[in-house]
Structure formats: C-alpha cells, structure tokens
Amino acid sequence: MFLKHLRPYQLRHAVASDWPLLVPAGCIETHGPHMAIGHDTIIVEEICDRIAQQMEVIIAPPFDFGPTGYALGGPPDGTIDPDYEAHAAFVKSILRNYLQMGFKRIYVPIMHQGMNAPLALAFRKAAAELAFESVLDAGHPHGWWADARLKDIVNWGAIDVQPMILPAASPPAGGDHAGYNETSFLIATRPELVEQERLDIEEAPWYCRENEEHNSWTANAEHGQAMVDAVVDAWIRHLGGS
Secondary structure, three states: OEHHHOOHHHHHHHHHOOOOEEOOEOOOOOOOOOEOOOHHHHHHHHHHHHHHOOOOOEEOOOEOOOOOOOOOOOHHHOOOOOOHHHHHHHHHHHHHHHHHHOOOOEEEEEOOOOOOOHHHHHHHHHHHHHHHHHHHHOOOOOOOHHHHOOOOOOOOOOEEEEEOOOHHHOOOOOOOOOOHHHHHHHHHHOHHHEOHHHOOOOOOOHHHHOOOOOOOOOOOHHHHHHHHHHHHHHHHHHOOOO
16 A cells, blocks of 8 residues: 555554555666666565565655765766755655654665665664654653663664665675666566667667676566566565565
8 A cells, every 4th residue: 555545544554553664765867778767766666566465565655866976977867866964854854754653664675876875874874863862752861771771662673774675685686777687677567668779789878788698688577577576575574474
C-alpha cells in the first residue's frame, strides 16, 4: 500500500499492525543516452512494489532529489544536485513526521553512490539524531544512558538506512552506472524507459562501456530479473518476512 493513498483509519491500522514503512531514495541524474534520468529512484520504487506483493508494507513517496555532486553531468544532461544542508534538513523533517505517525520500523533503501556518499549520509545522520532526540522527547533526564538502556525508547533504531542491494543479494546483483547492471535492472522492470538503440559505440559515455563483455549494449532482461529477484528476496528476509 502507498502511504499517500491511505485514509486515516488505514494508517492507524498499519501502525498498530507494525507494518514496515519503506522509503525509496535515489536521485535525478543522467544515465547515458539510453536510460531514464530517474533510474536510481525508479528501481528502488520497483523493488519496494515487488516487496509489497509478498508482505504487508507501506511505501512512502520517494526522495527523488538526492545529492549527485554533478559527478556525471550537469543540469543540461538531466542531473540535479540540491543544496546539501537543505536536503539533509528536509530528510530529517520528513523522517521525524514518519516517527510521529507512529511507525516503529522505517527502512530507507538507497540506490546511489554508496553508503558513504552525501545521499546515504543525510539519511544516516538524520536517523542517528532523531534516535538521540527521541530519548529527551520521551522525558528521560540528562545522563539517561544508564537508566534507560534503550529498552524503553520507542524510536531508538527505528530508522534503518541500507543499500538497496543488500550484501545477501550480491551476486547476482551488482552496481555500476548505466552499465550492464543498471541497464539490466531497468530493462527487467521498466523496459519502456530504456532505448539501447540510442547507444553509439564511439560517442557513448565511458561508463556505458567500462567492461568489454558486460556493458550497456549486452544488458538484458534475464540478468535484470535475476538481480531483481535476489534483491527482493534479501529484503523480504531483512524485513522479517518468510
């Protein structure tokens, strides 16, 4: 179920039932001449949708506008790079609202630049700050560690920030940028957003042809589906599903 589709009674039921809240996070960034610029967020949304087909979860609206550092192109190429401090403040404010809604299990699958890049760090920092702030908000006094010991702190550890490709999914799942893996991911889930015929051997960006055998040209639905299945299975186990 999608969070923005819920009526209040459905939201209260989801919270009371301790359903996980999945928060897709990615970016808007050029992915070569052949792929949608929103690939990173799109694929996380597709993974979340497939998880929802197998267990009860709520899917939050995605965080589309993640930091990119203009590492692979600028606005004319379709890349957006928000102000980092403003982005981090926005992330924290929305996560705080999810906690205030009552969700006790909030998962943020990240698909962009790794867990030490600005996008993931913004979520990890917000999660840590909100955990500590929740202690004082709950009425614990300064010097609370020995008394509380975290056992009765509702929001401690409630926000779990992870790479979309969990270690248990690799192999077959792997990362790159608009190459064999990412192109295959999108072919398997949203084939209408991939146009491999637009790839030019001479002019395609370096990241499309980084590997002589496995590249944007050889990307295929079979490999993409194997990765999708592995990623979804890993997340089902991570979320405590069967």
